Amino acid sequence: MTALPPPGNKRLGLVIDLDTCVGCHACAVACKQWNDAGAYGPLNDQDGYGAEPDGAWLNRVHSYDVVTPEGDATTLHFPRSCLHCENAACVTVCPTGASFKRAEDGIVLVNPDTCIGCKLCAWACPYGAREIDPVEKTMKKCTLCVDRIDNPALPAHDRQPACVQACPTRARHFGDLGDPQSAVSKLVAERGGQALAPELGYKPTNRYLPPRKRRQRAGDTGAPARLDDHGFDAQKASPLLRWADRLLSR
Amino acid sequence: MHPAASVILFTTLSGAGYGLLFWLGLWLLAGRETLPDLALPALAVGFVLVSVGLLASVAHLGRPLRAWRAFSQWRSSWLSREGMIAVISLAILVALAFALVAGAARGRVDVLALALCVAAALTIYCTARIYSSLRPIPAWHNAWVLPGYAVLAAATGAAWLSLLAALVAQAEALRMVALASLALFVLSVVVKVAYWRHVDRHGAGVDAASALxxxxxxxxxxFEAPHTEANFLLKEMGFALARKHGRRLRRIVVMLLCLAPLPVLAAAFLQAGGVLAGAIGVLLAMLAVLVERWLFFAQARHVVMTYYDARPS
Incomplete structure (x- = not known):
């Protein structure tokens, strides 16, 4: 059924820390590796080693040059994947019922056996979360690794999405954003986590933690705020330096 | 958005087909036809236009053999609703053709003609809603899309009906349809120009800071793209060619829409050469809609492109 379930108490999703993400693409590679062999795989490539490789990926990492409103220049690495929206238009536009949102935890999935590859769900997603599989011709998207998180055969610490486990800077966090007491919800509250383009009304579950203020100027790092000669205070210097200063000032 | 030939053919052909069936239904309801001279050829042409259009739309699917599954989600999906009502229209069309051949009573023909009118109009409505319901594409998510689809379907349908009326030498039908088509083509120019003014004024939809x-x-x-080659998103939603030729192509659409009713009128009021004139009218009208539909896709920008082509404003 493509009708959306009523919003539940449990909303599984990701929290991505844009402050610590270094843009290494480990999450994207781990995602590709796991989901190629996972329950919703394969995640095919066409002409993978040829001149124009084409393939479905569920996670893409952009890198930007950003000038903040205060005028500071920074880099921003931005992993982009399905946000498991509450108002998931990709689900309601689906003509076959292949796209669905799980009532129990809000994860948005595609049934690969009933998808007709009409691409309307990809058109309906403002975040570019869905890509067509060039070989199977059906739509692929982030599953939050349901085949890991639902798998009782795995030890508890392995029941996490592959991207979260792979992240070398621990910029990715997985948990229940519907529970205000969960670690991810506390992190969002503490760091002012944001939804992407909330004005579109899709109500994404995933949150992004904005970059902290950068220590860009000498003063921000604990060094004297100004490193030129005016920073020398003769009264505070040792007698030897005071003498050298007097000598050199003649 | 990538202007896929399958979808452009589908909306152009089935739009004209359902427009034709709509006008035919009205014509039968008005009780002006005593013998099915015009109705049967019109039903046949409508059937061919709609069927070819629907087959083209199936060709757009990654897995065409699963197309039947699309009839299940009418509760939420405009695409599913459109598929259902499109097939229901065809069933009504076939029933009407049988009723006319069998010489059924006036009342039964009227009921079927009314049903055909309603189903054809609903199909066009659903087709337009597939596009106008998509929020991430500001050029589609606005109030001008539905009237644009409806008026072009009605105008091209009227052009086809006038060609058929010229073929079977039904002078009265021909004159009425030709006058209706003149009004519809003028209206379609007004609606399309208003649509273009609207989409040019309303920009990208989402600002890069908000998207990030x-x-x-x-x-x-x-400063660094997420992938070195094009991917599905860029191929499907990153189409930009028409922005270069957009102005000229829009002028061509307006010119064709203004020219199309002239041969249709000539067919209605000239004694000889009506069929040729009607055919030229249909050709111009279909060409206008093909170019218009191509622009409708090619000039529409999907907000996901904000992640790829963000520029400081």
Whole structure:
């Protein structure tokens, strides 16, 4: 059924820390590796080693040059994947019922056996979360690794999405954003986590933690705020330096 | 958005087909036809236009053999609703053709003609809603899309009906349809120009800072793309060719829409050469809609492109 379930108490999703993400693409590679062999795989490539490789990926990492409103220049690495929206238009536009949102935890999935590859769900997603599989011709998207998180055969610490486990800077966090007491919800509250383009009304579950203020100027790092000669205070210097200063000032 | 030939053919052909069936239904309801001279050829042509259009739309699917599954989600999906009502229209069309051949009573023909009118109009409505319901594409998510689809379907349908009326030498039908088509083509120019003015004024839809959860006023420039080759998103939604030729192509659409009713009128009021004139009218009308539909896709920008082509404003 493509009708959306009523919003539940449990909303599984990701929290991505844009402050610590270094843009290494480990999450994207781990995602590709796991989901190629996972329950919703394969995640095919066409002409993978040829001149124009084409393939479905569920996670893409952009890198930007950003000038903040205060005028500071920074880099921003931005992993982009399905946000498991509450108002998931990709689900309601689906003509076959292949796209669905799980009532129990809000994860948005595609049934690969009933998808007709009409691409309307990809058109309906403002975040570019869905890509067509060039070989199977059906739509692929982030599953939050349901085949890991639902798998009782795995030890508890392995029941996490592959991207979260792979992240070398621990910029990715997985948990229940519907529970205000969960670690991810506390992190969002503490760091002012944001939804992407909330004005579109899709109500994404995933949150992004904005970059902290950068220590860009000498003063921000604990060094004297100004490193030129005016920073020398003769009264505070040792007698030897005071003498050298007097000598050199003649 | 990538202007896929399958979808452009589908909306152009089935739009004209359902427009034709709509006018035919009205014509039968008006009780002007005593013998099915015009109705049967019109039903046949409508059937061919709609069927070819629907087959083209199936060709757009990654897995065409699963197309039947699309009839299940009418509760939420405009695409599913459209598929259902399109097939229901065809069933009504076939029933009407049988009723006319069998010489059924006036009342039964009227009921079927009314049903055909309603089903054809609903199909066009659903087709337009597939596009106008998509929020991430501001050029489609606006109030001008539905009237644009409806008026062009009605105008091209009227052009086809006048050609058929010229073929079977039904002078009265021909004159009425020709006058209706003149009004519809003029209206379609007005609606399309208003649509273009609207989409040109309303920009990208989402600002890069908001798309990246950054504070408002941040200036954003991509310095490293997420992938080295084109991917599905760029191929499907990153089409930009028409922005270069957009102005000229729009002028061509307006010119064709203004020219199309002239041969249709000539067919209605000239004694000889009516069929040729009607055919030229249909050709011009279909060409206008093909170019218009191509622009409708090619000039529409999907907000996901904000992640790829963000530029400080």
């Amino acid at each position: 959860a950054l504070p408002a006023g941040s200036r954003v420039m991509p």
